[in-house]
Amino acid sequence: MIAGLGASGGIVIGRAFVLDRQYIHVIRQTIPADRIEQEVTTLHRGVDDSIEQLRRLKSQSGALEASASDELGFLLDAYIQMLTQSRLLRGAEDRIRQQKMNAVWAVSDVIDSIAQQFSGIKDRYIAARAADIREVGLRLMRCLMGETDRALDNAPRGAILIAEELSPADMARLQPGNVGAFVTAIGGAEGHTAIMARALGIPAVLGAADIIRGISGGDTVIVDGIRGEVILRPTDADLKLYGKRREDWLAARTKLLGLRSLPSETKDKVQVDLHANIELPVEVTTVLQNGASGIGLLRSEFMFMNKNYLPDEEEQYQELAGIVSQMNDLPVTIRTLDIGGEKLAVALQNEMGSGPNPALGLRGVRLSLRREDLLEAQLAAILRASLHGRVRVLVPMVVTVAEMVRVRQIYNRVADRLRANGHKIPKTLPPLGAMIEIPAAALSIDALARECEFFAIGTNDLTQYTLAIDRSDDQVAHSYDPLHPAILRLIHEVSKASLRNNVPLSVCGEMAGDPRYTPLFLGMGLRNLSMSPGSLLPVKQRVRRLDSRTSEYQTQQILDQWDPARIAVMLDDFNDLA
Structure with a gap:
């Protein structure tokens, strides 16, 4: 086990x-002289990515029994050494400079050369070293190509x-x-x-x-x-x-399936709207089967993944219109592009590269405002798709009011262009809202309320950025705790400010899909939760067992606490009793 x-x-x-992962389709290109240094830089960036992968794997292996951990650790250390001081790296760099090969071709050619030299040698130790070099080389090639393996x-x-x-x-x-x-x-x-x-x-x-x-x-x-x-x-x-x-x-x-047709309301008849987060069009069927009252977060990145080109307005419109139509006039909130961090688009990565810390770099609204052509194409596709049902537009990674002002200007300009070109779009444009997932946005919520028609709290990134913990980093993920009092207080303050400014608010992070947290959201006054389709029925079951007034009282007791462990105990005790 x-x-x-x-x-x-x-x-x-x-x-x-x-x-x-053995098969990789290598594109061979002869590069011009003025691109040699850029290609060498690309090679070294691929080496850095490969080393980071190996270090993460070594960190993960620390949980194994001592002997197994040591054995795997030695092997991974050897792989890292091959990427820092080896004929593989030196040979690839020489081929780029002298033969003007692109980086992937250069690495592939070195692997083939080494394999050919060792092919006639029967020594098992040498054969194993050749296999190790091939494994390291293939890893490096995959990082350089940045594409999903066939x-x-x-x-x-x-x-x-x-x-x-x-x-x-x-x-x-x-x-x-x-x-x-x-x-x-x-x-x-x-x-x-x-x-x-x-x-x-x-x-x-x-x-x-x-x-x-x-x-x-x-x-x-x-x-x-x-x-x-x-x-x-x-x-x-x-x-x-x-x-x-x-x-x-x-x-x-x-x-649980027996709950699909029952209302999502507490024992004291407080209605809680349960929406679904979706990543891919194929999920719409599950969303409807599980009785969602809408899509609270449609992540638009699926249209950009696994493509070496950027989809145009028409392609995006066709994809979005299909989803909106299937929802039979239930609301659909479409988030504009949030490529970055873990979510990479090959075409954009090849064109723009990535910073030293992608989670803090050019992503979300920052990328959209850097590349207004991408934003305009996406907004046009969304506006056209809105004729097929009820749509809202959600902007990710918002920090300042100025960002929302600029997005709205582009939004209105796109609408004017579509009308001028004969496209039918709604007279009243779909609502434009902001993701609250950065502490600065949560703390500026009253100012943002002047420029937003709705808010959606993204608890995943809000937790990550507040605690300065990368939830995908194996070494620190255990400290990623949504019950930290700072997270709960930020969510509560956003909830109060949204009510104060009469701006609709939903929660669409992973916390929303965990029945453990449902009483907290109910007690904070939140009435719209959006989650993975598979979480809809468990959360509905939890809602139907709760009383809103009791949840409000218990939540206030929890918000007075400063110890995450104490908060967890209090919440679990309440869940056991309710």
């Missing part, structure tokens, strides 16, 4: 498909996908039902890959460092995404135990 982090609930028994396409239907790491771009290619579950060596339960797994309803265990050792394709595997357990080559007793747990889990889920 290998322990990891339960990132997406469910229990699956199936056959392992070990993601084979090996995902070969996974048989229902397989359990085993991988060192899956990116959000990888996740965007997975279809519910095609993959039974997945397990990765790297990753945390609060990262974007985990969020997408929950959104797609794919059981997942992340951070299972030892999974990359000793497993073969076709092995029987049990994945328990609830407890974070992975059983390799299970015994009959294991199969019986987890088979029973799976039956219990399915029975509980069936019971």
